[in-house]
Amino acid sequence: xxxxxxxxxxxxxxxxxxxxxxxxxxxxxxxxxxxxxxxxxxxxxxxxxxxxxxxxxxxxxxxxxxxxxxxxxxxxxxxxxxxxxxxxxxxxxxxxxxxxxxxxxxxxxxxxxxxxxxxxxxxxxxxxxxxxxxxxxxxxxxxxxxxxxxxxxxxxxxxxxxxxxxxxxxxxxxxxxxxxxxxxxxxxxxxxxxxxxxxxxxxxxxxxxxxxxxxxxxxxxxxxxxxxxxxxxxxxxxxxxxxxxxxxxxxxxxxxxxxxxxxxxxxxxxxxxxxxxxxxxxxxxxxxxxxxxxxxxxx
Amino acid sequence: xxxxxxxxxxxxxxxxxxxxxxxxxxxxxxxxxxxxxxxxxxxxxxxxxxxxxxxxxxxxxxxxxxxxxxxxxxxxxxxxxxxxxxxxxxxxxxxxxxxxxxxxxxxxxxxxxxxxxxxxxxxxxxxxxxxxxxxxxxxxxxxxxxxxxxxxxxxxxxxxxxxxxxxxxxxxxxxxxxxx
Numbered sequence: 042x043x044x045x046x047x048x049x050x051x052x053x054x055x056x057x058x059x060x061x062x063x064x065x066x067x068x069x070x071x072x073x074x075x076x077x078x079x080x081x082x083x084x085x086x087x088x089x090x091x092x093x094x095x096x097x098x099x100x101x102x103x104x105x106x107x108x109x110x111x112x113x114x115x116x117x118x119x120x121x122x123x124x125x126x127x128x129x130x131x132x133x134x135x136x137x138x139x140x141x142x143x144x145x146x147x148x149x150x151x152x153x154x155x156x157x158x159x160x161x162x163x164x165x166x167x168x169x170x171x172x173x174x175x176x177x178x179x180x181x182x183x184x185x186x187x188x189x190x191x192x193x194x195x196x197x198x199x200x201x202x203x204x205x206x207x208x209x210x211x212x213x214x215x216x217x218x219x220x221x222x223x224x225x226x227x228x229x230x231x232x233x234x235x236x237x238x239x240x241x242x243x244x245x246x247x248x249x250x251x252x253x254x255x256x257x258x259x260x261x262x263x264x265x266x267x268x269x270x271x272x273x274x275x276x277x278x279x280x281x282x283x284x285x286x287x288x289x290x291x292x293x294x295x296x297x298x299x300x301x302x303x304x305x306x307x308x309x310x311x312x313x314x315x316x317x318x319x320x321x322x323x324x325x326x327x328x329x330x331x332x333x334x335x336x337x338x339x340x
Numbered sequence: 341x342x343x344x345x346x347x348x349x350x351x352x353x354x355x356x357x358x359x360x361x362x363x364x365x366x367x368x369x370x371x372x373x374x375x376x377x378x379x380x381x382x383x384x385x386x387x388x389x390x391x392x393x394x395x396x397x398x399x400x401x402x403x404x405x406x407x408x409x410x411x412x413x414x415x416x417x418x419x420x421x422x423x424x425x426x427x428x429x430x431x432x433x434x435x436x437x438x439x440x441x442x443x444x445x446x447x448x449x450x451x452x453x454x455x456x457x458x459x460x461x462x463x464x465x466x467x468x469x470x471x472x473x474x475x476x477x478x479x480x481x482x483x484x485x486x487x488x489x490x491x492x493x494x495x496x497x498x499x500x501x502x503x504x505x506x507x508x509x510x511x512x513x514x515x516x517x518x519x520x
Contacts, residue, residue, distance in 0.1 A: 082435070101516070
């Protein structure tokens, strides 16, 4: 009876201890089940292969790390890796029986591709899988920042910062007359395409915008859509408007506005053009319009 | 009867204690921070010195796995002093920076990986290992070694690692990761 009581106490203690220990072990898993793993060697370069109509690009991405020199672990400060001098070559992988097992295991994971080796001047060595039908003459290696370069994003940034000329709206006559057509045209820009390019990590992005159409607003509620910027005087402009009343009731001037819609496109490394969202730019001028007064005389 | 009961209880307690220790994976033992599937038969000396009778591929494999142990120790103890034993070049630079960054963050890392390395290329002074491994590494408190994060799942990483033979020792020179 005495043994039985001691046994029960120990048994209870044992079970409680076991449950407590298991809970302690399991708690972090329960509390932080969505935590990401820590990726070893987070600054490791990455390698990827992209195929396009222009060929195959093997991209080696280098991460910026806050590294010091290997001889001075205490040094600090961020330094971007210098890969400007990297010279890399790629060729189809050759190997003997020693890599046969590896090939047999890897090949099913990369259908339609064969292994290529990439070697760079700094000692870099990597293996990538390149489409079987790739023309070796069109396989190139590009080294750049690890963050994936999206040419479309670069192109959009370039487009948004293109130096569009400072356009002005010209008119003839300088002061409009009621019922007499006024001629308008865009001054300071002949409508020719505007281009810019940028090279980042071996990727050259070229952007071109060109005026697609012009939306005119003459300030009195009348609008006009044209594909022409108008023609400067003395030529007869195809952008014409006859005001029905003077600008006296509109504060002395009408605000004439032209909104130019530019179509945009871009290409990568001289390849085929690809479409990009259009942009618009607006320009405004004040335009006074007067009413001619008739005066009757005895003569 | 009394003796038999005590003996039985003591035995049961012992079994449970052994189970708890086994579940805990050794707790804070600095030598058990890296759970690599192939980390049991590693050389204990720095580097993988070529030995007579061992093939070059075996030497490279051993050096590669030893590299993981050294790396795991460094990020576990935030001690970069042994990194140079098994690393050189860009990989050493990155590992030193990594330990320094972890110190700055006040965190350490328990490396939990299951390596599946294959030596795919060997030359006189250079070798390449392809390793598609499962990673479940996580942050720990640098002092208590208790997990700060506990990921529920893992990730598969495919690294190609270049080793260079430096003064008779295979050292990891650089690696490249297949982009996800």
